Amino acid sequence: MKESHRDKIVVIGAGNVGEAIAYTLMVRVQANDIVLVDLNEDRAEGAALDIAHGTSFFKQVWVRKGGYEECANAQIIIITAGIARKPGQTRLDLAKTNVSIVKSITRNIMKFAENPLILVVSNPADVTTAAVYKESGLPSGRVIGSGTSLDTARFRYILSEKLHVNVEDINAYILGEHGDSQVPIFSSANIGGFPLYDYAQQVGITLDEEEIAHRTKDGGAEVIKLKGATFYGIAMAVSNIVETIMKDDDAILPVAHVLDESFEEWAGVAVSLPCRIGWDGIEQTLRIPMNEKEKADMDKSVDILRAFTEQVIGS
Numbered sequence: 001m002k003e004s005h006r007d008k009i010v011v012i013g014a015g016n017v018g019e020a021i022a023y024t025l026m027v028r029v030q031a032n033d034i035v036l037v038d039l040n041e042d043r044a045e046g047a048a049l050d051i052a053h054g055t056s057f058f059k060q061v062w063v064r065k066g067g068y069e070e071c072a073n074a075q076i077i078i079i080t081a082g083i084a085r086k087p088g089q090t091r092l093d094l095a096k097t098n099v100s101i102v103k104s105i106t107r108n109i110m111k112f113a114e115n116p117l118i119l120v121v122s123n124p125a126d127v128t129t130a131a132v133y134k135e136s137g138l139p140s141g142r143v144i145g146s147g148t149s150l151d152t153a154r155f156r157y158i159l160s161e162k163l164h165v166n167v168e169d170i171n172a173y174i175l176g177e178h179g180d181s182q183v184p185i186f187s188s189a190n191i192g193g194f195p196l197y198d199y200a201q202q203v204g205i206t207l208d209e210e211e212i213a214h215r216t217k218d219g220g221a222e223v224i225k226l227k228g229a230t231f232y233g234i235a236m237a238v239s240n241i242v243e244t245i246m247k248d249d250d251a252i253l254p255v256a257h258v259l260d261e262s263f264e265e266w267a268g269v270a271v272s273l274p275c276r277i278g279w280d281g282i283e284q285t286l287r288i289p290m291n292e293k294e295k296a297d298m299d300k301s302v303d304i305l306r307a308f309t310e311q312v313i314g315s
């Protein structure tokens, strides 16, 4: 296939996360041209070759190392470059370094791409999303942070374990910060269409909200403590976002973007809410019913993110 006819995705940062994303995109054939860009060119080339060697078991997908000029005609650009969180270190400790990395990457992307769709994964993911939005000048719906998509996946996984039910039957969100102030929305969660607590009562299971929230929030730290880094979970979360964009299928996913004025006291902050996503990025931001405690926790999460974002990148 001619290069000009390929569906191209550029992944910037070919470390654990970038490599796992490229692998997942290849296996699921979500693009037929996957380009890895990294400051460490050997790392990008090695990762690309390792994945490319396996393509004969799947479909024709080009996986290769490249430079920023590849962004010119990419359908999606995914930023994963940065410094990974060390055991015991908070996500927020890393903010200043990673924000300056994603800002310089954004300037490089914008040299070549006219109206790119950028997906931001580097931590702290909400603050880096705000930084890329500001630096790029793009509409906020075209700068999507992976936000609480991974936390939501962890929440659903834990609920499926507790309730002994297929994870696909669980509709429940973690919203707010991808971090310590994240908010589990229990009040509007449903299991196969049944309100969560109706379902739990019918199957005779008592849920401990605090324990579930705690396990969800600590999911990343738990894996980091055990094996040093998380990368498969985020790769699958990103692949899910990529799928809805590439297929233009209007799925509703919990992702971060900078909220507009209609969100009043939350406006101007990059934070996760359920969003309808398609080819142009975020098409609609949805307001999910919350009880009073959840709403108060969301207000707190937004306040924390606003204060921190201002501290790191200015208002």
Ligand SMILES: NC(=O)C1=CN([C@@H]2O[C@H](COP(=O)(O)OP(=O)(O)OC[C@H]3O[C@@H](n4cnc5c(N)ncnc54)[C@H](O)[C@@H]3O)[C@@H](O)[C@H]2O)C=CC1
Pocket (backbone or CB within 6 Å): 012, 013, 014, 015, 016, 017, 018, 037, 038, 039, 040, 043, 080, 081, 082, 083, 084, 085, 098, 101, 104, 105, 121, 122, 123, 124, 125, 146, 147, 150, 178, 229, 230, 231, 234
């Ligand atoms: N949002 C989420 O849910 C998750 C986010 N992360 C974050 O993803 C980021 C990457 O994590 P890992 O891949 O494990 O780290 P890693 O250290 O394995 O890889 C980072 C890569 O970025 C590259 N890099 C650094 N500066 C660069 C620059 N200016 N331009 C191009 N490449 C550059 C490095 O050479 C390295 O290959 C971290 O910030 C981590 O905290 C990780 C897991 C989940």
Ligand SMILES: CC(=O)C(=O)O
Pocket (backbone or CB within 6 Å): 085, 123, 150, 219, 220, 221, 230
């Ligand atoms: C590292 C990280 O952000 C996570 O696994 O949630």
